[in-house]
Amino acid sequence: MNEARPSPTRWRKSRHSNSQAGECVEVAGLSDAVAVRDSKDLGGPVLPLHAATWRSLLRDIKNS
Template structure:
């Protein structure tokens, strides 16, 4: 899968000053996450269950 073709969106919690930006893209059964400052760099891939657990943990500050 070519990740550059996915519809990436920036996190609403990313700072508007160009730093600490995370982008997320949904494809098939996976969620992809990358650093917006390095779109050609590596991306993390989570299945939907893993993604929900990660979001819950972040929300609970764990």
């Protein structure tokens, strides 16, 4: 999996995120994965997830 940091212009935050609480994650598409980071720590660690893992995570969140 490519773990290069995506360009900052490619990061997205959910339109459902609450900017007041500051508890958001941002995602960016990579060629073979989805990168996830904490929106409060833009220079911090990036978690790369395979696309299938990302889809599974989203499905689990929606079903909880």
